[in-house]
Amino acid sequence: MEFDKELDAKNLNCPLPILRCKKGLSEINVAQVLKIMATDPGAVKDFQAFCKQTGHELLQLDEAEGVFTFYIKKHAQIS
Amino acid sequence: MPKKLALIASKGTLDWAYPPFILASTAAALDYEVQIFFTFYGLTLLKKDLGDLKVSPLGNPAMPMPVTMPNLIQMLPGMESMATMMMKQKIASKGVASIEDLRTACIESDVKLIACQMTVDLFDFKKEDFIDGIEFGGAATFFEFAGESDVQLFI
Numbered sequence: 001m002e003f004d005k006e007l008d009a010k011n012l013n014c015p016l017p018i019l020r021c022k023k024g025l026s027e028i029n030v031a032q033v034l035k036i037m038a039t040d041p042g043a044v045k046d047f048q049a050f051c052k053q054t055g056h057e058l059l060q061l062d063e064a065e066g067v068f069t070f071y072i073k074k075h076a077q078i079s
Numbered sequence: 080m081p082k083k084l085a086l087i088a089s090k091g092t093l094d095w096a097y098p099p100f101i102l103a104s105t106a107a108a109l110d111y112e113v114q115i116f117f118t119f120y121g122l123t124l125l126k127k128d129l130g131d132l133k134v135s136p137l138g139n140p141a142m143p144m145p146v147t148m149p150n151l152i153q154m155l156p157g158m159e160s161m162a163t164m165m166m167k168q169k170i171a172s173k174g175v176a177s178i179e180d181l182r183t184a185c186i187e188s189d190v191k192l193i194a195c196q197m198t199v200d201l202f203d204f205k206k207e208d209f210i211d212g213i214e215f216g217g218a219a220t221f222f223e224f225a226g227e228s229d230v231q232l233f234i
Contacts, residue, residue, distance in 0.1 A: 019184050040174075
């Protein structure tokens with residue numbers, strides 16, 4: 001999957017992956033895609049909840065050997 | 080209109096420092112407008128130096144310990160420092176953020192930090208002991224924001 005920015009949030013625990021994700025999204029343009037990797041098992045549900053509440057789109061979620069990789073498309077701010 | 084979160088942080092131990100800063104930084108990441116009102120022992124969390132935060136196993140039977148220890152032993156000198164040191168090592172090894180990092184994340188995402196003026200007076204705290212950029216206020220200040228917030232929590 002193509003992406004515009006990559007972030008490594010492996011070995012970080014709640015809420016750091018979400019905070020990194022938010023920061024990463026602020027550094028890309030609307031419609032661009034952020035790839036972020038995490039190992040926190042709670043991150044799957046947290047990233048889904050993050051996207052649902054902020055309007056950013058979770059395009060894809062992969063899991064391989066305990067690493068979760070999220071592809072998130074930035075949406076325009078609603079507020 | 081962004082959602083709003085109003086927190087009261089009333090505890091000043093290393094373990095209880097986490098919930099307000101985790102919730103506030105996460106809510107800010109979710110585009111909430113956030114205020115934390117620090118009162119009583121919670122004011123410790125606004126000091127410039129957070130190195131003094133401690134955790135005590137004493138009177139806390141739920142705290143996981145490597146070996147079971149009766150309260151009588153836990154109250155011996157040095158036990159609190161030891162428990163704090165162990166907790167800090169655990170925090171670092173599990174990739175959990177430090178309180179400093181979470182507080183910085185809150186400040187960077189415009190979480191408003193309010194120190195309870197009454198507590199400052201009560202404990203003879205000095206304004207220069209605290210980090211810059213905080214506000215001082217009372218209960219009415221809290222309600223001004225809390226009254227129009229979507230979530231209000233006392234921690």
